[in-house]
Amino acid sequence: MHPDVLNGITADFETARKLKAVFREGWSHPERVAGWVKGGLHAEFHDEACRQAWKDALSEAVQLAPSDRALDLGTGPGTIASMWAELGFRTTGIDFSPGMLEAGHKLATSRGLNLEFIEGDAEDPPVGDQSFGVISTRFVLYTLPHPGYAVRRWVQLLEPGGKLLLIGHERPDNSPPPTPTTTALQAPPKRGWQVDDHYRSALDQLPFMDHKPTDLQVVMEAAGLSEIRRLPIAGLESAREQLRQRDAEVAVGTSHPYIVVGRK
Numbered sequence: 001m002h003p004d005v006l007n008g009i010t011a012d013f014e015t016a017r018k019l020k021a022v023f024r025e026g027w028s029h030p031e032r033v034a035g036w037v038k039g040g041l042h043a044e045f046h047d048e049a050c051r052q053a054w055k056d057a058l059s060e061a062v063q064l065a066p067s068d069r070a071l072d073l074g075t076g077p078g079t080i081a082s083m084w085a086e087l088g089f090r091t092t093g094i095d096f097s098p099g100m101l102e103a104g105h106k107l108a109t110s111r112g113l114n115l116e117f118i119e120g121d122a123e124d125p126p127v128g129d130q131s132f133g134v135i136s137t138r139f140v141l142y143t144l145p146h147p148g149y150a151v152r153r154w155v156q157l158l159e160p161g162g163k164l165l166l167i168g169h170e171r172p173d174n175s176p177p178p179t180p181t182t183t184a185l186q187a188p189p190k191r192g193w194q195v196d197d198h199y200r201s202a203l204d205q206l207p208f209m210d211h212k213p214t215d216l217q218v219v220m221e222a223a224g225l226s227e228i229r230r231l232p233i234a235g236l237e238s239a240r241e242q243l244r245q246r247d248a249e250v251a252v253g254t255s256h257p258y259i260v261v262g263r264k
């Protein structure tokens with residue numbers, strides 16, 4: 001882990017602003033948005049059995065949350081936000097990519113879900129003085145210039161007793177160690193958007209690129225959370241396998257996701 005992550009500030013303000021501008025542009029590219037919505041790390045969210053496996057794990061993680069207000073940060077096309085809405089939470093999803101939010105609106109509408117989407121920075125969510133019973137983020141911390149600061153900010157936005165869920169994933173066995181470039185290319189578009197030198201050099205400056213589940217636990221503890229535990233997405237592997245057998249064309253994910261949850 002980068003030695004400064006726990007202090008919160010890992011890049012000066014101007015550098016962080018420039019890095020986020022590079023990533024925002026990248027995540028807003030229409031081909032990248034389309035690739036993400038269809039691709040390996042999101043494809044399973046179009047499948048009901050996989051969605052159910054995710055919902056079961058998420059609901060276990062947020063048992064005894066103090067309210068039904070949920071906030072999902074770096075929500076992309078509302079991936080986890082739509083799960084909260086299906087579980088009965090009043091949900092807000094925040095992302096800085098207008099294309100992702102548009103895709104999220106479309107998917108939510110097609111599912112008959114009522115979700116609020118807001119364009120904004122996950123490191124400093126534009127939610128005024130609202131607080132939430134549940135805050136989540138999936139596959140986002142690695143791409144933030146200030147992951148430690150962000151987690152502290154999110155803890156401030158939690159109600160007392162609220163749950164913070166940081167969702168990450170581990171590489172499948174035998175895959176090569178990730179580099180910024182291979183990580184960014186995990187869900188590459190077939191054509192259109194590509195990682196260029198400018199983007200690659202921005203990725204190289206990120207402090208949390210290759211974080212482990214235990215790093216998430218340490219960051220959560222440093223931000224003042226307790227009862228921190230790691231949960232698997234039980235049932236996901238068998239649902240993925242059935243999906244692969246039903247439709248060989250679907251690019252089902254091969255990494256192993258996990259949820260780290262802590263209580264304020």
Ligand SMILES: C[S@@+](CC[C@H](N)C(=O)[O-])C[C@H]1O[C@@H](n2cnc3c(N)ncnc32)[C@H](O)[C@@H]1O
Nearest residue numbers: 027074075076079095096097100121122138139
């Ligand atoms: C790897 S995708 C994950 C999307 C979604 N959470 C999911 O699980 O499908 C990362 C998302 O984080 C968003 N993102 C990255 N940095 C952000 C920031 N500083 N503020 C808001 N959104 C951000 C990107 O636009 C993208 O939608």
